[in-house]
Amino acid sequence: MTPERYQKIAEIYRAALELKPEERSAFLAEACRDNSALREEVESLLAYQDKSGTFIDRPAVELAAEALANEGPVAWIGEKINQYEIISLIGRGGMGEVYCARDKRLGRDVAFKVLPAAFSGDADRLRRFEQEAQAAGKLNHPNVLTVYAVDVHRGMPYIVTELLDGEDLRAQLNHGAVPVRRAIGYAQQIAQGLAAAHAKGIVHRDLKPENIFVSSDGRIKILDFGLAKLKPPQVVGSSIQTMPGPMTEPGVVMGTVGYMAPEQVRGQEIDARADIFALGVILHEMLSGTRPFSGASSVEVLNAILKEETPDLSEGNAKISPVLARVVGRCLEKNPEQRFQSASDLGFALDALLAASTSSTSRDRGRAATTPQTKLRLATILVVAALTVAAGIFGWSLYRTDYSLQNPLANAQFTLLTDFPGMESDAAISADGNAVAFLSDRDGPIDIWVGYVGAGQFNNLTKGRVLDIKNPEVRDLEISRDGSQIYFWMRQPGQVTGIWTVPTLGGALRPYLDGPESALSPDGKQIVYHTNADGDPMFVAAANERVGKQIYVGERGIHCHFQIWSPDGAYIYFVRGYPPSEMDIWRIRPNGGNPERITFVNAHIAYPVFLNERTLLYVARAEDGTGPWLYSMDVERRVPHRISFGVERYTSIAITADRRRLVATVANPEAGLWRLPISDGVLDDSAARHLSLPTVRGLSPRIGSEYMLYLSSKGGDDGIWKLADGTAVELWNASLGRVLEGPAISPDGRRIAFTARKSGRNRLYLMNADGTRLTELGTSLNIRGAPTWPPVGEWVTVLADNGKSTGLFKVPTDTGTPVQLFNGLAQNPVWSPDGSFLIYSDVETGTAFRLRGMTADGKPFAIPELVLSRGSNRFVFLPGRRELVVLKGEFWHKNFWLVDSVTGQQRQLTNFGREFLLGDFDISADGKEILFSRTKENSNIVLIDLPPQ
């Protein structure tokens, strides 16, 4: 329409307005005589002039305000809350609104998320949410949204987080599938973020594309950890049973339909593996543009999740390799046991897929003849292996305190070498990096295995010929410089216990050295070794001799392990202390002199290697007892840095001569509780019954008269759980301090004493059996073990030192002063049922220790000689009897025995297979049953290649 025509219409319209409505028709007929189109125009406009009450009659600001009000929650723009000034609305969702706000105090823009007021009703729930959101936010992980603050303002809970620039994954998915490589990259970043959170025991529970943010530089951030806990349960239809109870208890369905794992749909207890399922759904959706489980309604979707088979992604889609499809399929397994067991496992598999796609593309350039099969095989080798174990190395910069250091493993490439079930440990690597030797129970007994990198084939060199080949506190394997021999520790009846050799290609076993460990100097001219005598005396000898000069010996009870030479040969570094958990790294000159302490962590430390002249890499437990993780330390600055942040434990590490390649063993241990009758015969595996627990795992059971305690967690470190009437309650969370060994139940069952490690210090606690009235005892002491109750008396016995000496102390359960009962390293004390004496383990010499007795007032008390091997540190009297149940056997294959504490008579109770790794145990109140924890290492070998210098 032209302005002229409009003016013509306007003129007639104005004139018509002047008239009464009934006169208009005649007027228009006259005014638009020859022009019916003009008349229609004016008439159609006039039709609107008497329509009153339309939106346009109200000011725009009113419409806008009303629209805001229609949305529901009060909008906060313009408000000042503490130091935050709310500037504008960024987004809005079911879990609240997100604003851009200005932090006046720190002068930065932040995201300010207001949660619906409905969530603030339950103070306890809110507090737990706060803890979790804070914990997740403080992970400082590049793939997890950083949370600055969580607070409540006039009953309105809010979270302040970093402000991101980008869009959520849902927005990307709205355009259809994501390119394969990018999708894998996204999933890999999500997996890393999850791994970091899971390692802290935080499960997301509501992972979905709406909670995944893709920043404009392509980095993934996971949002809203902990929020799912606050969400009211969804009513999804009659097929889902929900029960009243706290939000995170079993029976309550949470999470977004379509991304929920089957166990979540069923309202069962969920763990980190539910997040892995959700990530599988997301990855499936990224790759195909559709979700694997769909339906017309929520109920149908949920049914599909529970019952429908997972569609194969690679079918009909050439871009998706069967390997990638298998990774997705593995995430989407109905049974959590069959999924990837950790996010870092998954991350590792995705890493390998990414690496494979990168290397194959770069190779393809200029070499068009590469067949798809080659590419596929490469990816298969990397990924099939990666399906079980992984490594998560990142986050360095946030933990360092000496800024000159870089993460030594930054940009390193991780490759999984084995994917055997069971245990792999003590990996050693040849000087040239081509051969890898390790201990494995792949064929049943623990044997030495060797293989070549890239060959994908491993040979068993010992085939069950050696009774005991794994010593848990020393470096058990080494490959000779020329690669022809493997040095290993072994114990065999009638043979020398110490280092033996076997040719790498297989052959006879020959004795090499009467001592558990040795290390060749960098120039190959000298060796350092130690023997099994008290204090682990260390010797240096010419490489071709067996008799050396003693350079150091510790006091009785001290052990010196893992000797290595510094790259310049100037020092010998070693791990010294009381195994397994009170160790530090020391160094000494090859010609002796005073040793120098390098670390001050007093924890489990093992397998040190030099990464370069100054950087030491080793595996160690953290100050709070978790791990072992991988650590790095500059030997001049001496600040240890944890450099692995996944959930998997690093159990050993070794390095090549050129220090460009490492081999490590990583483990994802599992532990469950089993019960076994005490009978007159010797029982085998079939007599043991698994005790199903409502928690992820179970360790260190302790039986009371009306309940049972055990150590477990919901995914993080272990806390104390109480099982009574089929219900498990967490009495002590590991975030309050890592529990040392099993708790001790008072004879009347009403109180529980235990030791937990907090802020680098062991603390002795007492609480009521319901978890109330927690008090710390013996604060004047440096506690060194778990407490034990006497049959009668208002005190517990515990190993501790008071600054002057180490010994057993009687610590009153009231405010009384601890009294030293015995002077000496009396570990694992246990009172006889009548309270007349107690039994303890003497210091470990070599790999064995003796049980000894003392009277109730600390005088020596003769008991029959009983020598046990390393790791058998639990022994329990049958209730009211003089017999003890102990663990006897090799380190890695022990059985239950009954020992008479008066006559010394012994009787074997079990003859379990080697796959039964027996842990801590207790005896039922009627003395008829043993309840024990059985662990599985689930470890594998990982090759770590450092980037070219």
Place this chain on the structure above:
Amino acid sequence: MFDPGKREITQWLVAWSQGDQTALEKLVPLVHRELHRLARFYMRGERAGHTLQTTALVNEAYLKLINTDGMSWHNRAQFYAVAAKMMRHILVDFARARGRLKRGGAVQKISLDKAPAIALEPTDELIAVHEALGALARLDQRQSEIVELRFFGGLTESEVAEVLKISRRTVTTEWNLARSWLLRELRRNSGRNDA
């Protein structure tokens, strides 16, 4: 009484009218704040039906933003015009942002049949008016100014007359026509969308 806050608003408005685009950013939070005060008022259920009260409230909001008392600016009318433009700008941005939020896509136009006194999506209409007003300006500049002042600027007909230096009666007539034209345009557009 001297109010530094209002003084700042005035200065930013002047700066904006003289082409300083960053000045608008300073005004956005102020407008949003008033918007949210209003919204909170609606939230308490004191809404449609209490027209007088609502109108008073809206006027109060405007007064806070566009208070000309004690200002040295000689041309009060010009100030109103700038303020109305500013409101149009900010409110349309606001409505668009909400449209994106709700649908993650382009704004849909809503049929007038679905638009009773309290629209389902009032902000969509706000955008529709803004777009149609562009077309109207090419046909009749003064009518588009009237709509801008009245609808976006929230002025009464007398105030519009004062700003544009025309009679109150002309404002009424021209508003009537512009309004019919806009409503018809919106209807047509939504009709096309429905087809």
